[in-house]
Each structure stands twice: as structure tokens, then as C-alpha cells.
Amino acid sequence: MTIFLKDGNIRSTQLVKHAENAISNKRNVKEERRGIAKEEFMSSISIRTCTKCEGTDFVKSGTKLSMEGRWQVYQCKGCGHKQRGELLALFHSENGAENILRKTTETNGEQTDVLIHQAIKEKEIVISLPYEGTKPSEVTDNYWIYAKGKIGGKHQPITHRSGKWLIFVGIENVDEVWAKVEKAYKEGKLGPYAKVATAKPNPNATNPETKVICVYTYDWTDEEDVRRIREELRKLGITNKIPYKANEDTLGGKYIVKGHAKISKYYE
Ligand SMILES: [Zn+2]
Known part of the structure; x- marks a missing residue:
């Protein structure tokens, strides 16, 4: 039996079935990986005995x-x-990384620094790995999806002077723009990593109708690299002016106020 698709092509039902199975299998594998990661994490920290006196009460x-x-x-x-x-x-299921960072900063003053931010970032990336290739509009149990730079791509290792281009996209366009950014990462054209806000409502977001894509660069003082990545984004169709923030400014508390005004290192 054959069916006729909207584009005028003919497909056998068998082929369609095959494709459907492949998609469903991929989804199951992802669900499973997500489950295992969480289980391993949870089981590694259950309490048994007192580390001082070996009591169990x-x-x-x-x-x-x-x-x-x-x-x-x-x-x-x-x-x-x-x-x-x-x-x-x-942390990702209850608070965004920035939120945790803010709370930690409030508790410990300025002791919180770039290293903690980096550690959070690394953790966030690991947790987000199973979501790779998923449409942001379809993810509701994790705040961010990451794309990582290809090994051997143009980017340099991340430094404590890292920063990011911020692309604010209407919620209806986020899947499409993110797909382009992801593709550019697979081709090794951008920086160390990027992240996109998912459909999970984030209390830190400025506007629920807008989602942000953060495209990181390894060092905000390397203007050539910052501009090279901006140029790649232009090639993807992101031609309106966008702000660039250094993570140092984010960490210094200038970014804790919601919104993105006034502290851009670049805006072009
Ligand atoms: Zn004890």
C-alpha cells in the first residue's frame, strides 16, 4: 500500500512505520538515559551511618x-x-543555575566566584545531555538544552573571562532558531557551548513569551573571537542587534536584576 504526502511524494506505509519506530526508539533510549542518570545520582548519596560515631539513629x-x-x-x-x-x-529541577548561584552568593557573600559558576555549568551540561537534539518547546522538565562545540572545532578552551551573546527569540520561533544554532555547533563553527531556554517556566525569565539562547565565547577580551562568533550568528539569520555579556558581570551581581539592560560588553 502507498500513501500520498502533502509534498506530492509517495511513501509505502512500511517506510512510514519504520520511521515512526525509529523515532519512538530514540525517544525511549533518551528517557532511559535520563532515568539512569538521575537514579545513579540519587543512590550515591543516601544516608546510612554517622561518619563520626557510626551511630544509625x-x-x-x-x-x-x-x-x-x-x-x-x-x-x-x-x-x-x-x-x-x-x-x-x-538544582536544575527546582532552580536554574543562576538562581542557585544567587542564593549561594547571598549566603556566602563574594566567596562565590567563577569556579563555582563553572562547576554549575558543567553539571548543568551533563544533566542536559540526554536532551540533545530535542526541540526546546517540547522540554518541560529541564530549564536548558545545551549544544557543545565539536572537538577539533574553531573554539578555544573556556576561561574565567568567558561570556555570551544573548539572542532573545519569540517562543514561536525558538525551535527553528535553535535548530540552526545546533547545526552550526555540529559543524564546529561557534564557541565552546550554547544553551537555550526550554518550555519549562523559569521564574528568572524576564518575559514568558520570549526564550533566550546564550551563545558562549571562551574569553570576552578576545574581541576577534567574540566578533567571529557574532558573524557566524549573522550567517544564521540573526541580523538584529544583540547584547554580549561577560560572565564576570553576571557573577558580580549586575545581572541578578531581571532583564538585560546596560551591562553589555558589546551590542551589535
Ligand atoms: Zn554520631
């Missing part, structure tokens, strides 16, 4: 925030020692 004693997320804290009834128990929420 505990009372719950509040929660603690770390780079990984929010933890249950337990106090040993024997010696009073407090230690972390299970992870209550992976």
Missing part, C-alpha cells in the same frame, strides 16, 4: 543548598554530628 535537621541542589540534613542522635542525607531536588 538520626533526626531530620533542616535542608542545605549546594551546587547539586537541595539536601536533607540529618543530625546524629548519638553525637550531634550533622550530615547530608538524600538529595531533595536536583
Whole structure:
């Protein structure tokens, strides 16, 4: 049997079935990888005995925030020692990385620095890996999808002076623009990585009708590299003026106020 597609092509139902199966299998594998990653993470941190006195009697004693997320804290009834128990929420499932960073900064003052930001970023990338190739409009359980630079691509290793071009896209266009950015990453044309906001409502977002794509560069002081990446984005059809932010400014608190005005290193 054959069916007629809108574009005038003819496909056998078998071929269509085959394609449907392939898509469904890919989705199942992704779901599975996501599940395993979370399970491994959760099982590595369950509480058993007190690390000081080896007692096994505990009372719950509040929660603690770390780079990984929010933890249950337990106090040993024997010696009073407090230690972390299970992870209550992976940071990405309850808070965006920036949100965690802000809370950590509030708690520890300026001690929070680029290294913590980098660590959060790395973690966020690992958690986002199973979402690679998924349309941002279809992801509702994770705030970001990442694209990583191809090994052997043009980008340099990331430094503490990294920054990003910010592309704000109407929610109806985000899949299309992200697909172009992703393709450019596969071809090794952009920087170390990029991320796109998904359909998961983010309390830090300025406007729910707009999604942001962040295209990172390794060092904001390398103007040539910053402009090279801007030029690649232009080739993808992003021709309106867009701002560039250094992560240092983000970390310095200038970005904590919602929005993106006034602190751009570049705007072109
Ligand atoms: Zn104890």
C-alpha cells in the first residue's frame, strides 16, 4: 500500500512505520538515559551511618543548598554530628543555575566566584545531555538544552573571562532558531557551548513569551573571537542587534536584576 504526502511524494506505509519506530526508539533510549542518570545520582548519596560515631539513629535537621541542589540534613542522635542525607531536588529541577548561584552568593557573600559558576555549568551540561537534539518547546522538565562545540572545532578552551551573546527569540520561533544554532555547533563553527531556554517556566525569565539562547565565547577580551562568533550568528539569520555579556558581570551581581539592560560588553 502507498500513501500520498502533502509534498506530492509517495511513501509505502512500511517506510512510514519504520520511521515512526525509529523515532519512538530514540525517544525511549533518551528517557532511559535520563532515568539512569538521575537514579545513579540519587543512590550515591543516601544516608546510612554517622561518619563520626557510626551511630544509625538520626533526626531530620533542616535542608542545605549546594551546587547539586537541595539536601536533607540529618543530625546524629548519638553525637550531634550533622550530615547530608538524600538529595531533595536536583538544582536544575527546582532552580536554574543562576538562581542557585544567587542564593549561594547571598549566603556566602563574594566567596562565590567563577569556579563555582563553572562547576554549575558543567553539571548543568551533563544533566542536559540526554536532551540533545530535542526541540526546546517540547522540554518541560529541564530549564536548558545545551549544544557543545565539536572537538577539533574553531573554539578555544573556556576561561574565567568567558561570556555570551544573548539572542532573545519569540517562543514561536525558538525551535527553528535553535535548530540552526545546533547545526552550526555540529559543524564546529561557534564557541565552546550554547544553551537555550526550554518550555519549562523559569521564574528568572524576564518575559514568558520570549526564550533566550546564550551563545558562549571562551574569553570576552578576545574581541576577534567574540566578533567571529557574532558573524557566524549573522550567517544564521540573526541580523538584529544583540547584547554580549561577560560572565564576570553576571557573577558580580549586575545581572541578578531581571532583564538585560546596560551591562553589555558589546551590542551589535
Ligand atoms: Zn554520631
